[in-house]
Amino acid sequence: MAKTNPGRFFEDYTLGQVIEHAVPRTVSGGERALYHALYPARHALYSSDAFAQASGLPKAPIDDLAAFHVVFGKTVPDVSLNAVANLGYAEGRWLKPVYEGDTLRSTSEVIGLKQNSNGKTGVVYVRTRGMNQSGDVVMEYVRWVMVRKRDIDAPAPEAVVPELSKVIDPADLVIPEGLDFSNYDFTLAGESHRWGDYEIGETIDHVDGVTLEEAEHMMATRLWQNTAKVHFDATFRPDGQRLIYGGHIISLARALSFNGLANAQMIVGLNGGAHANPAFSGLTVKAWSQVLDKAETGAPGVGAIRLRLVATKGGAPFELKGDDGKYNPDVLLDLDYWALMPL
Amino acid sequence: MAKTNPGRFFEDYTLGQVIEHAVPRTVSGGERALYHALYPARHALYSSDAFAQASGLPKAPIDDLAAFHVVFGKTVPDVSLNAVANLGYAEGRWLKPVYEGDTLRSTSEVIGLKQNSNGKTGVVYVRTRGMNQSGDVVMEYVRWVMVRKRDIDAPAPEAVVPELSKVIDPADLVIPEGLDFSNYDFTLAGESHRWGDYEIGETIDHVDGVTLEEAEHMMATRLWQNTAKVHFDATFRPDGQRLIYGGHIISLARALSFNGLANAQMIVGLNGGAHANPAFSGLTVKAWSQVLDKAETGAPGVGAIRLRLVATKGGAPFELKGDDGKYNPDVLLDLDYWALMPL
């Protein structure tokens, strides 16, 4: 029997199964520096220990999305090695900031299974949790993927599709302990727009663009120990292109959104997301956002803002879908998240 | 009103204005490692804690030019977003080494303004200071840039052109506290040539070359949080090329100069500099130096050496300008700086 990991097929998952993912990971200032080298990240809370301390945190955490990528990367060998498509995210919450020296590991619980009518594939729903070295859950999210069957004749499991919140109730968002934006320094943060300055429905064109390079997306994807072959091996696809990890586009778009949303400091909730079209080296990525909702939080000076973040590879901003309800071909990412912003 | 940063235009600057730049930055071993991955940096004082300690410092600082880039990067959104050209540097001094864990921020004071005769642009002179988390100034320099006017009809300010030193007086160079080259280990440093071995007028061909890559200059430029679109967005220029941040060429040339100037350990003064021609991915950069001056310092075993550092993309070394006084088309950089060297 081959000793390499063949990945799980649809019939290998059972409802309630908990998969403990391999290769825990200690993060350091190296990951933080690389995050700033790979993305034009400028949110002050993650760039400066002093700024984080002035906001009530012990020091600057690792970027929330870096924590997400580390947790996510561990799931790939067990969840998406034989995936045909990454279908969606829901109920993502950041529960505790991750700091240099923390060691992260992940588990996934199978919360839904539904064979497709073609009998060749099925949809697997997992709730993934990332834990630090103390066993504290630092983040969790639901993801569902379409996975191939190994054996087409394997019987279909009873279909269970979990009921997932379309949006995380703001009351369920977890504000990092001690976070306090009462004395927030808008000058050091880079923009003067506070929570009260954003209106629901408002759209923001983030203006800046970044052209994608092979070396960069591969370095990022490896840094998160994501093992999906299609990101690294140019001989894998018939067209000789390396598919860029969707998370690379998420981080890039989020970093671009600094220009107009510099004060949307921390990501605390992931309501949903779609990788609308594949991304490849050579494309130039731009981003726009729309304010979807706002909410108060109990924390001093801290408001929550719900944002749609869209990454594109061309076209005009603020155009998302056609009359047929399908994403425009220029849209790469449509992400729905909650962030924390000074009041 | 758009929430994105439009940058300042010429008429937005006033004499004496102090701009506090955004996004403070904590540096770590990650920045140090990336500096060594992005440039062929080998100066022992920055590579080895033990070597730095033997030279009287607490440990190896972040490379002087990395500190410069971090300080400089912060100024871009406020000073050069609408710049047509980066015209010059002067009176640059490194005042305190930067160590892992330090948090840097920058301010710029407008010290000169002069509208151009075409009425469309003007020259802005700023003195930029970088401070650490204790408020100590770690470096300062003067830069002047040509900036577009937003409104051509805006009245011209009274022209004030600051008097800038062509060369920093060696007596004004700041030697890091405790620096002592009395027991300097020339073997570990990599070359035997000491301060006394260099003659004024002497030229050195640094021999080695490095071919530029898009991923590398973009990672470097992002690491310093420099936001100028032209470095990242291949759709920004009509020719589809990404202009390489001038500082990338400075660091590359300085690292190449190790071969022949391994003992020019610390940069303490920047007398002037010109980015003579633009640099793009695919070019192969070489470097040569000329000894412009030498001076003694009060510190034990420490001499100062004034060097011209020239980066080229071809051609023969030691050729700088044509009969017309213009830089040769192969010259990328002409930098004039003071370094510290063992006596």
Add this chain to the structure above:
Amino acid sequence: MAKTNPGRFFEDYTLGQVIEHAVPRTVSGGERALYHALYPARHALYSSDAFAQASGLPKAPIDDLAAFHVVFGKTVPDVSLNAVANLGYAEGRWLKPVYEGDTLRSTSEVIGLKQNSNGKTGVVYVRTRGMNQSGDVVMEYVRWVMVRKRDIDAPAPEAVVPELSKVIDPADLVIPEGLDFSNYDFTLAGESHRWGDYEIGETIDHVDGVTLEEAEHMMATRLWQNTAKVHFDATFRPDGQRLIYGGHIISLARALSFNGLANAQMIVGLNGGAHANPAFSGLTVKAWSQVLDKAETGAPGVGAIRLRLVATKGGAPFELKGDDGKYNPDVLLDLDYWALMPL
């Protein structure tokens, strides 16, 4: 006289000569993060402080091959700047793990010299040792290279060819102090195959592939302060290609070997190695392994496994040499090493 390093020529070496190499290097979390960004490294002992601590170490060391590259890189300006070919490795042993904060330097002792019959070149054998800041030897290995003569008429030295072990006796392998795999967590490590599950002669196709990029191999090679021009300067070779540092292929192949050898945690011996064919950007590297031998060690729960690791740029796995005894043109690397694995 030029101040740049001309490198040593064959007649510059004498038997017994000890060369102290320049530019000591302090490693940090930055090097560790970069190693994970540059290679798909997933061995848990190097990824997680918690996993390393559960194995009896104080925390996760720098990858063994990263330590090797740092030690090796220092030797290039003194040993291989004028080398025509890197001929072989032998008797490599890792003697002490390297941790963040350690400062490494290297020395090489000339242990053999043999002029080639053409009178133009000769073979130099050196035993290189890497030391940390306390003077402890962290690793040692023998390398032999073919070096050009400066002066063809220089007299040939007496030929001395050292007797080198073809394989390190398992009794001579040094197990890191405290290493204990008694409570090894196979789930967190990523695979269930233990020492007892591998049979001598067994072959493993590691399946995954990585396409090489210029920016990545140059960043890696610079990070190890390897100065060989041919890796960086596209104008150096007539074909305009940059030759990839052989160590980049070693690290890439080792990282790929995780898939099937996830529990071959630590490398403790390098029996031999050949860079069978040159590697260039654009190639897709795959790897396969063969179990050559197994041995017990005194350490609790720890077995030793001798592995052949082969990197290829195409072709079928498990094919190494043709009938003529020469490596197949698709073979890039043939490495023979000892690793430690849980019993």
